[in-house]
Amino acid sequence: MMMDFHAQHIVRLALVSLAAMAVATCSVDQGIEPQVGVPAIRGTITFEGDPPANTHWVVVVASRDFPPSDVVQLALSQSARLNFNAGSADYEIKVPSLGSYAAIAVVWKAIDEPVIWSDVLGLYGASFTGGISFPDTVHVTADAPVVEDVDVTADFSAVDRGAVLGGRITYEGNWPDNTELMGIAAYRTRPENLLEFFRPAALNISLPTQVDEFDYRLATPPGTYEYTVVLWLGRGASVFDFKEIGFYETSPGSGEPAEVTVALGDTVADVDITVDLGLAK
Amino acid sequence: MKSLREAFGRRTVVLWTCLSLLPIQVASADENLLQGVVVDAASGQRMAGANVQILGTVLATISDLQGEFIVARVPPGLHQIRISMIGYREHLVDVDLPHSGQIRVALVKASISLNPVVVTADRRAIPLEESSTSVTVLGEAQISDRTNLRLDEALEMVPGVYFMEDDINIRGATGYRANTGNRVMLLLDGVPLITSDTGGISWDIIPLHEVERVEVVKGAGSALWGSGAIGGVVNVITRRPSQRGLLSVRSAAGMYDDPSESEWIWTGRTLHYERLDVGYSKAYGPTGIRIAASRYASTGDRQDGDFNKWTVSGKISRHFADASELEFYAAWLRDHSSVFLQWRSPFVPDSTDGSAASAPAQLFHPLLSQDQGNVLKVAWVNTYLKYSRSLSAQSHLRVRASLLRSMLGNQFDRGGEFSPAHGPGVEVQLDWLPRTNHFISAGVDGKVHRVEGRFFDGSHTEVALGAFVQDEWRIRHNLRLTAGLRFDQHDLDDQEAYRQASPRLGLNFRPTSSLSLRASAGRAFRVPTTAERSMSFKTGNFQVISSDHLDAERAWSYEAGARQTLGDNSYVDAAIFQNDYRDFVEPLVDLAQTASRIVVRFQNVNDARIRGVELATGTRLWRQRLHVDAGLTFLDSEDLQLKRPLAYRPRWTLQMNPSLHLGRVSSRLDYRYTSRIQQVSVFSGDQRVAQHELNARAQVQWVGLSFTAGVNNVLNYNYTQLERNLGDIRNFVIGVNGAF
Known part of the structure; x- marks a missing residue:
């Protein structure tokens, strides 16, 4: 009974103190405040090469991170469609929030095909020849909400896929229940970093799942490919979680990537790949 | 056949x-x-x-x-x-x-x-201190004293409960689901009030001033209530008809202040809202009736924030000479609400920047100009018939039949197209005392969900059957063990049936008359709704596509708690809990299909865990003139695969409700703090802040009437619960209640 009496007073004291603190501490902060000036990134795109006949549109997108992990943010940070038949085009992206944008990319879309990350014509500040360099970050701040002169060179040859790689993918093992996507990608050289990994020459991430084998056809630019690889993505995972679960080998089980060359207008149909589904975790 | x-x-x-x-x-x-x-x-x-x-x-x-x-x-x-x-x-x-x-x-x-x-936790009336799970009861006074316009406003003051728009979260179970597949079971007088198409809740169909009390059961409730109760149960209990003729009136009107920032003022109009509830109740011998009607309308505090809602409800009950009782209830709701998906931009154009001036950018305008003027039209009919009879002193029978019909339509693409969903259901429950220390409740229930419409890719039928049994064993006078098991089967269209057994074990021990200890463990599940499986539509830059196959969500829920009363004036309640989920169904962006439009579909994602601590306390001071109630909840949620917090779960919530009662005059403050949401699903780059909400009320009783004046969001604090949707700005409200 005496314990109840003391405890009751402690509870009362604590509650009254807490109530007074709560009222006192929520006095001045207004929470979200207005941000003046509509933030934007502007610049000029210079096109190189001829646009492929199946070109649907070309836009510029701004990504908060690189490689991009937030597809939604990409969809909301786009310029209007560019006039890609002119030698160059000015653009403006009204970005949804202030902050740093790790990549400004020129994105190409084929008619009746989804956009995938191999469809990038150019990245602001990035170089793919004469040594790899990552894209430059653009900072959009309250003091400078509009960033000008973010110019990019866009090379249509990256998506001029006039050749075809094909073959049979044979799946070994059991399909994981959480399989979300299966894809196949062709790289001119085996990627050694994220920038290279996210810039395949050709990519298809709509392969069927839950099958024992599948005959694929992958449209690519003509040239030589040192690494043709099958990719797996688990349900709910981000694009960073793609797993390489099989590649085109010099001989089955050799573990050595095989090179394949395809000419413009040709199809190489024997790029067969055996996939170990046990690696899909 | x-x-x-x-x-x-x-x-x-x-x-x-x-x-x-x-x-x-x-x-x-x-x-x-x-x-x-x-x-x-x-x-x-x-x-x-x-x-x-x-x-x-x-x-x-x-x-x-x-x-x-x-x-x-x-x-x-x-x-x-x-x-x-x-x-x-x-x-x-x-x-x-x-x-x-x-x-x-x-x-x-x-x-x-x-x-x-409380009647919800064990499907029968027991004192709160004998419950093996955490239950909070909101009484009539707690609902009416705050000039609440909807029941969810009252529920926000329950420890462990918070809302994301219309989605109720008990201990973080639901997150944000746009009223599609709630993880909390809403009951009206013990009858499920969840739509057959979206699994959604309408707080507007509940006749607010007819509510006698609300019971909030925390933790998994599938062992007694089946699919949908994976995150808890809210049971709204309405009043019985009065013996003498009683006319009740409840009215409230309010006006929005200007936004806190002059840059955000978007209209010169006075923005306002009003609600009127009228009810009449009377008994004619053994037959009692209660009818009520309400209208709730608002301009909203933003463009396309307006709505108009009408509700009519009625209850007839009849007592028979053998002490059996028959009760019929029906309610109708019509809701026309404009659609505001998200604000246009948080940025205000710089007047010195000529190019920006052409793009009006405000928080109070919708993003897409084509959305302006779109009206979401909802029509609901909810009805039930209940019969109860004591077969003997040791056995009691309850039978009920119910029907919930919901119609959802909008004008995003074409006007006037409605998608009716029907959910007729039946339930039989028998309470039986085979021995004085055993109380057995057993029953069967069944429900058919029929859904059709262009939002759902055609017609769908789901047949849900369940059977449950629970034994409450009073081992000693102060020790109760509750063991229950429920089996459910859901047959959906031509898919393989969902089957689930949901066991539950609960323990209540009262070592002293003022201390109650409780512990429980149970399994729960939720079958994905038709909307989650089959919804398909697009609007603006969003598109929702149907899912090929979704598994049922499953969970194990564990809890331990203690409640100590301190004299007649204070209590402290503490609980720790953990819920382990498998195959959580969440709306996710479809990576393969998102390009210029965000494509979303429901998917079984990862395993998840939500654990936490909850404290609730209350005291009465100064000869019971000063009341202080408070609740504090800590949530630790994690997506176990992605190793990050689950979206839309705040880590901390605090409720603090001091009130002063001086004769006929009373005043109260309701303060609510919600920590900054750690993880959101869509606009992760947006500015997010913690939520401070302070409401104040003063009330005077005079000639049988109760007059209330108050201010909501006293600080005019700007916050977003859901991305790009500002919470209500400061508004002033007056109200009058009375019964004659």
Whole structure:
């Protein structure tokens, strides 16, 4: 009974103190405040090469991170469609929030095909020849909400896929229940970093799942490919979680990537790949 | 046409048959009537709504408006009667039938509702302190004192409960789902009030001023309530018809202030809202009626924030000479609400920047100009018929049939297209006392969900059957063990059936009269709704596509807690809990299909865990003039694969509710703090802040009327619960309540 009496007073004291603190501490902060000036990134795109006949549109997108992990943010940070038949085009992206944008990319879309990350014509500040360099970050701040002169060179040859790689993918093992996507990608050289990994020459991430084998056809630019690889993505995972679960080998089980060359207008149909589904975790 | 056995499996039919053949003792001719009256000890005023239970039997009733009660079929001999009511001390009285005659019970006011009776946690009336799970009860006063315009506003003051728009979260179960697949089961008088298409909740169809009390059961409730109760149960209990004619009126009107920042002022109009509820209730002999109507309209505080809602409801109950009772309830809702998906931009154009001036950018305008003027039209009909009868002092039967019909339509693409969803259901429950220390509840229920419409890729039918049994074993006078098991089967279109067994174990121990310890563990599940499986539509830059196959969500829920009452004026309640989820269904962006439009579909994602601590306390000071209630909840949620917090779960929530009562005048503050949401699904780059919400009220009682004036969001604090949707700005409200 005496314990109840003391405890009751402690509870009362604590509650009254807490109530007074709560009222006192929520006095001045207004929470979200207005941000003046509509933030934007502007610049000029210079096109190189001829646009492929199946070109649907070309836009510029701004990504908060690189490689991009937030597809939604990409969809909301786009310029209007560019006039890609002119030698160059000015653009403006009204970005949804202030902050740093790790990549400004020129994105190409084929008619009746989804956009995938191999469809990038150019990245602001990035170089793919004469040594790899990552894209430059653009900072959009309250003091400078509009960033000008973010110019990019866009090379249509990256998506001029006039050749075809094909073959049979044979799946070994059991399909994981959480399989979300299966894809196949062709790289001119085996990627050694994220920038290279996210810039395949050709990519298809709509392969069927839950099958024992599948005959694929992958449209690519003509040239030589040192690494043709099958990719797996688990349900709910981000694009960073793609797993390489099989590649085109010099001989089955050799573990050595095989090179394949395809000419413009040709199809190489024997790029067969055996996939170990046990690696899909 | 499939036979019942083909449709639901042999085992299910056998289980149903067994349950229906549970032994029932037939009433004998020498059973008696127990009659009495409940009054307030201080004033002598007769009291309606008191719970009367004859201990050691299944017999119970509630006092009518005259404070009178009658219980039939009481066996002769000595009995102990428990009378309880929110706001009063529990009272025990011994009677000797048939010699006791009419009894008179005088209840003494308790300054705080320390031990109200709850009916939801165990599907029968038990004192709160005997429950093995955490339950919070909101009484009539707690609902009406705040000039709440909807029930969800009152529920926000329950520890462990928070809302994301219309989605209720109990201990973080639901997150944000745009009212599609709630993880909390909403019941109205024990009857599920969840739509058959989206699994959504409409708080507007609940007649607010007809609500007697609300019980919030925290933790998994599937062992008793089946699919949908994976994250808890909210049971809204409406009043019974009054004995004498009673006209009740409840009105409120409010006006929005200007936004806190002059740059955000978007209109010169006065923005306002108003709500009017009118009800009438009367008993004609053994038959009572209660009808109510309401209108709730608002301009909203933003463009396309306006709505217009009408509700009509009615209840008829009839008591029969054998103490059985029949109750019919029906409610109709019409809701026309404009659509505001998200704000246009948080940025205000710089007047010196000519190019920006052409793009109006404000928080109070919708993003897409083509959305302007779109109206979401909702029409609901909810009805149930309940019959209850004491078969003997040891057995009680309840039967109910219900129908919820919801129609959802909008004008995003074409006007006037509605998608009706029908959910007829039946339930039979038998309470049985085979021995004095065992109380068995068993029952079967079934529901058919029929959904059609262009939002759902055609027509869909889901047949849900469930059977449950629970035994409450009173091992000692202060130790109760509850063991329950429910089996559910859901047949959906041509898909493989979902089957689930949901066991539950609960323990309640009262080492002293003021301390109650509880622990429980249970399994729960939720079958994805038709909307999650089949919804398909696009609007603006969003598109929702149907899912090929979704598994049911499953969870194990564990809890341990203690409740200590401190004299008559204070209590402390603490609980720790953990919920382990498998195959969480969440709306996710489809990576393969998102390009210029965000494509979303529901998917079974990862395993998840939500654990936390919850504290609740209340005290009465200064001769009960100053009341202080508070709740604090800590949530630790994690997506176990992605190793990050689950979206839309705040880590901390705090409620603080001091109130001052000086005779006819009272005032109160309601403060609510929600920590910054750690993880969101869509606009992760947006600015997010913690939420501080302070509401103030003053109330005067005069000539039988109650006048209230108040301010919501006193600080005019700007926050977003859901990305790009600002919470309500400061608004002023006045209200008048009365009953004649």
